Amino acid sequence: MIKITLKDGSIKEVERGTTVYDVAKQISGRLAKEAVVGEVNGNTVDLSYVLNEDCALNILKFEDEAGAHAFRHTSSHIMAQAIKRLYKDAKLAIGPAIDNGFYYDIDMDHKLVPEDLEKIEAEMKKIVKEDLKLERFELPRAEALKFMAEKHEDYKVELINDLPEDSIISFYQQGEFVDLCAGCHVMSTKEIKAFKLLNLAGAYWRGDEKNKMLQRIYGTSFPKASQLEAYLNMLEEAKKRDHRKLGKELKLFALLEEGPGFPFFLPKGMVVKNKLLEYWREVHEKADYVEVETPIILNRKLWETSGHWFHYQENMYTLKIDDEDYAIKPMNCPGGMLVYKTDLRSYKDFPMRVGEIGRVHRHELSGALHGLMRVRAFTQDDAHIFMLPEQIKDEIMNVVKLIDGVYKTFGFSYHVELSTRPENSMGTDEEWALAESSLQGALEALELDYKLNEGDGAFYGPKIDFHLRDSIGRTWQCGTIQLDMQLPQRFELSYIGKDGEKHQPIVIHRVAFGSIERFLGILIEEFAGKFPAWLAPVQVKLLPIADRHLPFAEEVAAKLQAAGLRYEIDSRAEKIGYKIREAQLEKNPYMLVIGDKEAESKTVSVRSRDIGELGSLEVDAFMEVLLKEVKERSLKTLFEKAE
Template sequence: MSYVRVTLKDGSIKEYPRNITAVDIANSISRGLAKKAIAAKINGKLVDLRTPIKEDCRLEILSFEDEEGKHVYRHSTAHILAQAVKRLYPNTKLGIGPSIEDGFYYDFDREESFTTHDLEKIEDEMRAIIKEDIPFEKMVVRREEAIKILEDMGEKYKVELVKGLPEDAEISFYKQGSFIDLCAGPHVTSTGKIKAFKLMSVAGAYWRGDEKNKMLQRIYGTAFNKKEELENYLHRIEEAKKRDHRKLGKELDLFSLHEEGPGFPFFHPKGMIIRNILEDFWRREHKKRGYQEVKTPIILHENLWKQSGHWDHYKENMYFTTIDDEGYAVKPMNCPGGMLLYKRKMHSYRELPLRLAELGLVHRHELSGVLHGLMRVRCFTQDDAHIFMLPSQITEEIIGVIDLVDYFYKIFGFNYRVELSTRPENSMGSDEMWEKATNALKEALDIKGIDYKVNEGDGAFYGPKIDFHLEDSIGRTWQCGTIQLDFQMPERFDLTYIGQDGEKHRPVMIHRVIFGSIERFIGILIEHFAGAFPLWLAPVQVKVIPITDKHHEYANKVANMLEQKDIRVEVDYRNEKVGYKIREAQLEKIPYMLIVGDKEEAEGTVSIRARKEGDIGTERMDSFINKLMNEIADKSNLS
C-alpha cells in the first residue's frame, strides 16, 4: 500500500493511505472535528470532504467558523432550496444560486409569483429534504454531455452558462437524490448537515444582471450552524428594520430622496446640522495633523481622465458633458484634481510630506436597482486627502493615517476590522511597483500590531489598499475608511520634487478617506444610534417644555441662556398637555427635556428629563449648562 504525507493546519505531518479523504482524516483526528467539518482545502484549493488525496499535500479542515466554510454551508442550502422548488413547482427553470454575505439566494423563472405562503411551503419541503439526509454527489462530465443533460432537463439558463465556459473548463454537476444541478461546488457531505435556515424574501433580478434579459424571481435566505445563531441573526434583522436610516431620516426630518433626483439626496436643516458638525470636526482634527484644505472643480476635461487612467478603468461609472465643443467629465474621484494642484509649482524635499485634504463632491453612475437611501447614492462628498511624500516617509505616513482613523472611529464608539486588498486584474503599473506598495502597507500594519485579512485581487486599479470595516451597535460591518498607496499616478502625471542632491525625483502618494462618504457615514450613524444621537451630534440638544401659556416667558429666558452657549434648543409652545409634549420629544429622540412651571420660574431652576434615564431632578440653570458643556466637549460620552 502506498502512502501520502499530509501537512495539517498545526504544522504536523502525518502519513495516510493514498486516496484517503479529508473526512476520513478528520475522523482519525477526533469525532468532534469530523462532526464540525464542512469542507476542506488541499494545497489551498477548496474541495469537498470526500475528495481523494492522491499526493503529498497541505490539508485544512474547514468548519462553519471559517469564512469559506460558511460559504460552502450556505451554498449547499441554496441547492436544497432549488431542490425543494423543483419538487413543488416542477416547471420552474433554474438560474443561479450562490452564497452571499450572511446568506444565499437562488434565481428562478416561474410564471406565477412566489408568495409568502409559497415560501412557507418551500421551507417545509427543505426541512423534509434535510431530514432525508441525502448525500451530495459530484459528477464531472464532458462539455457536450453537460449540454445534453441540461437540454433534456429543459434548463435553458444552465445551458447558456455551460456554453459560456472556456473550452478547457471542468464541468461538474451535483446530485442530491433525483435532483441534479450544474455546479462547481464544493458542498457539504449531505443535506442533513444543515441545522438552521430561514427564507427571508423574494425580489426581482434580471438574468445575469442585464436589464435586457428576462426578470427572474430571486429567493433570499440565510443559514447557520446552530438554531441560536439563526435566532440572533433574525433578531438583528428586525432591529435593523427599526433602525433603517431611510425611515428614521424621514421621521426625524433629516433628509429626503425625490423622484426628480434618484440617488441625489436632499439634506434638511436638521440633517445639515449633523453634516456641518461632522465636517467641522473633520477640519479641526486634520488641521492639527498638518493637513491643508483644498477644493478642486467638479467638471474637468476628458483628457485629464484619460491621463489618470479613469477613462480606461472607470468610464462606465462616470457622467459626461460637452463645453465649447470639447468633452468633459464630472469627477467620480478627487485625485486627478489633486495631481494638478501638486504640479502647479516645483516642490523641494523639505516640503514633503505635503498633505492636501478635500471635502470633494463626486458623482458616480450607479444602476437604479442598487440605490439605497444614503448608503448607495449617485453623488456624495468624499473626505479625501492626498499625501505626497518621499519614499523614506511611506511607513510613517501610513501609520499616521491609521492612527487618525482609529481616533475618529473611537469617537463615534465603533470597533473595526482591517483588510488588505492586493492587485486586481484590471490594474496599471509593473509587478515590482505593486509588490513594493503592498509590502509597505503590510509593514505599517505589522508595526502597529494590527490583525488583518488579505483580499487577493481587490485593490484599486492604481494601487493596493487598507480598508477599515467598522462594526455598528447591532454587529453589522460597514466599509468606510481606506488607505491606498499609489506609485502609478505620480508616474502618469510626471510629478517630481527636487531632492537633497539637487536632482528631480518622483514622489510617492497616498489616497485616503476616513468617513469615506459623508452621506453614507451619516446613514451609518443614524442606524448605529437608532436616531438617538449623542449630545454633541444631536440636531436639537434640548427641548424646553412650558407647562402652560403663562410659563412661555420663562421658557424663552431658559432657551436664550442655552443659545448664548451655542446649545441647540427648541421651545414647545403648543397648547398641549405636558405628557404629550414629553412623548413627542422622546419620539424626536432629543437628549434633554426641560420642564418649566411656577416652581421652576420662582426658583430659577428647571426640571430635567433625560432621553434614557427619565426624570433626573431639578437643577439651577448655570449648573445644568456646565454639565451640558462638559458632555458636549467629551465626545466619547455616548449616553
C-alpha cells in the same frame, strides 16, 4: 501511507485514498460532526475529497469563512431544488452564498409573493429530511452544454458558453436535482437544519439592466436553531434601526422619486452632517493637512490621463460642453493631481498632506440603491499625501492612527483588510511589489492583525480597508488607504530632489469616513437615531407646561443659544405628558420641563433621553455639564440619575 500535516503542525499518517472526512473522524468524533469542508494545500475541498499524496490539511467548521460559505451554498441548492419541484417551468440563473446567507435568481412565469416563501421552506424541510447526498461529477464542455440544454436551463448554457472550449465542467447532484457548480458543499442535505427564507427582490441577469429582470430569493442558514434565532432577532433589531425609516421620522433626509439615488438633506440632517465635517476639519488641521476644493465636472482628457475613461466609464455620468466630452467626477483623485501641478514642488515640501471634502457622482443600478448606504451622489472626505519613497511607511502609520482615532470617537471597533493587485491593473511588477510591501510593513509595524484579499486592490494600487463593526454585529467598509505610483506617473508629477534633479512623488489616497452620507447612515443605525449630544440636531427640548411659563423658557433658550447649544421650544397648547412623549420620540438628548416651580426658582426640571429624570437643576449647572459632554464628544450622558 501518506503524511498529513495538520493546522497545529502535527503530522498524521493515513492510508492513501482516505477522505478528508475520514481524517476528521480519526481526530475526533466531535470534529467530524462539526466539519463542513476541508482545505488541502490552501484549496477548499469537499469532505469527500480523497487524499492520495502528502499534503497540508485543515478541517473547516461553520465558524470558518469557507465553511460558512459551503454550508450556505448547499442551502441555496436545496432552495433551488425545492423551487424546481414546486414550479416546473422555473429556470435557474445563479445561486451563490453571500455574507450571512444565500440567494438564487430565478426566471419563471409565476410572480412570487411572500406567502410562497413558506411553501418553498416547507419543501426544503422535506429535502433536508430525505438526507440526499451531494455528489460531484464532471463533464467536458460540449457534454455539459448538451446536458444543460436538455434540461432547458438556458442561463446555465450561457454560463458554460463563456468558458474555454477545453474546460472540464463540474456539477453537483442531490437526488433528482443537478446544478452547474464549482463547489464546495456539505456531504448531505440533512446537515442544513436551521434556515429561513427572508425576502424577495428583483435582479437583472448578470447585473445588466439591458438584460431580463429575474426574481431573487434571499435566505440564511445556520447549523443550530439557536444561531438562526439570534440572527433573526438581530435582523428585527436592524429593522427598528433602519436609517431610511429613522431618517424620515427624525426629519434628517428625504429620498424622493425626482432624484433616485440623490438624497435630499433636511435642516436637522444638515446639522449632523456639518458636525461630522467640523470634526473632520478639526482632526485634519491638528494632523497638518491643508484643504482644497476641485471642480465637479472635468473634461475627457483628464479622465483619459487618469485611466478612469477606460477603466471606470460605465460608472461615470458623461456630458458634452461646447462639443467636447466631459464627465462628472466619480472620485476626487485626478483633480487632486492637478492641484499639485499648480506650483513647483521641492523635496522640502514633503510630506504634503492635502484634504478635500469633495462631491462625487457614480452611476449605480436602481436595484442597488439603498438609502444613504448606496447612492449616486455623495461626499467623500478625501485626502492625498504626496511624499518621498522613504516616507511611505511613516505616513501610512500616521494615517492608520488618524483613522483609528476617528473610529474610537464614535465607539466603533474594526478589522483591517489588505487588498493586492487586481487583474486590470496599471503599472509594473516592481512598482506593485514595493507598494504592497510598504502597506504590509506598516500594518505589521503597528502590530495590526489583517486579512489578505488577493486581487481586490484598486487598478492603480493596493489598499488597506477598515471594516467597522456596529452595535448589532454588522460590518461596514468605510476607511481606506491606497498607495499609488500610477497617477503621479500618468500626470507627470515631479519635485526637485536634494540632487537638484526632477523626481516623481509617491501618493497615498485615503478616506476616514469614506462617504459622509454612508457614514451618517451607519451612525443613525448604530445609535438607533439617539445621537450623542454633540451630534444631535436638537440637544435640548424646552417644554413649558403652560403659556405663562413661556417667558422663562425663552430666557433659558437665550442662555442656551449664547452658549452655542441647539434647542427647540415646544410652545403648543398640549398637555405636558404629550409633549414629553413627543420629545422622547424625537430622540432629543435632554428635555427641560418648566412649570410654576421652575419659573419661580429659576431652575429647570431635567429629563434625560437615556436615563430618565435627573431632578431640578439651576440652568447654569445644567449647561456646564452639557457643554462638557459636547466638548469631550462623549457618547454617553455625563449627568447622574437622580436618587
